[in-house]
Amino acid sequence: MSSGWRGTMGTKKCLLDMYAGVICQTRTRLVSGINSCSGRVQVLYKGTWGTVCHDGWDLSEAAVVCREIGCGDVIEVKSSAYFGEGSGQIWMDNVNCTGNESALSKCAHLGLESNDCNHSEDVGVICQPVIRTVEGFDACSGRVEVLHNGKWGTVCDNNWDGSDGKVVCKEMGCGNIKALTYGAYFGVTSGQIWMSNVSCNGEEAALSTCAFEGWGTHNCLYARHAGVICRYLQNNR
Template structure:
């Protein structure tokens, strides 16, 4: 197996674990993994307020499209299309209430909200969302991390092909750089990423 392919597979496996397996959010009672009631799992070394850590719901008070966008992005499910309570009442604890996101957060738990477990809701107010289901390209900071890792691996291997193939970057060796590469790539938000080996 070539160094480029091996490095790419290791990086993709790491990202899969980081963003999907370890995710503490899921959508249930929908027609696919990108629609349904939003549930949150309390597993971050917390006592879960005297109860066993478990999946619980999020109340729809103050919920808006910015919140929907954050969860869809966190789940790798594209953009938010709608929200409501059409997926039915959940069970277990209601973990979050009065959640307000700006839309820039990476995870729903980064948005402002009441203390975990504090709410004035019933399960008839459990929020559900519908996402586009289309995978969104990695956002700027994630692309930087991926490319930096691959470029670093490329120092051991061949350098130029790894950067170009794995990041779809344009790589050039600048005058006087002693063989070092400067790689640039487009990102989802229109900014260009730049890295050097």
């Protein structure tokens, strides 16, 4: 049931009705988690990051967030400011997704800034990470593996350098890089080699956003697995 109101923000137009709203030109992120695939949900609108209230928050909404930010399946749905209280704007309340939407902004909700919440009700989510280290000394060292199309694969050590390792450590929530490893230092595994000739500047939030040859495109042998040793700084929440 449309109210007929139509507003303009930038170059896009949004239609809001009295029951649900849409957000144009938004982004979603997770903050204060143990890695890039966990944390408090925040939505960017009008240049300001704001939180989401936990009224109606369940697995369907969390699944959309995990998909939107490029992480794997939902592991846990969090509410009641599990990852700490945010501050400032609460953008969304009573979000209602089917679970198939490509972005949280495409789900129904009360409308921007329409809520009866406080930050003690901020939502969070824990998604399956899309990067990991295996066969290492701890959770922050080992052979680098990335998840793509539901399958874990390795990274070739062609051009593997400190900027690439820095991104891996940051994405996993493991602090700063201590050392890089080459030539399958942490053991040889068979199966998919997903990435080769990775070239990061060190500021990317995820290894998958760095330049590389393309998923599964490589001329590497299995004895060329890239690895990393990070400073173990994860909290144990």
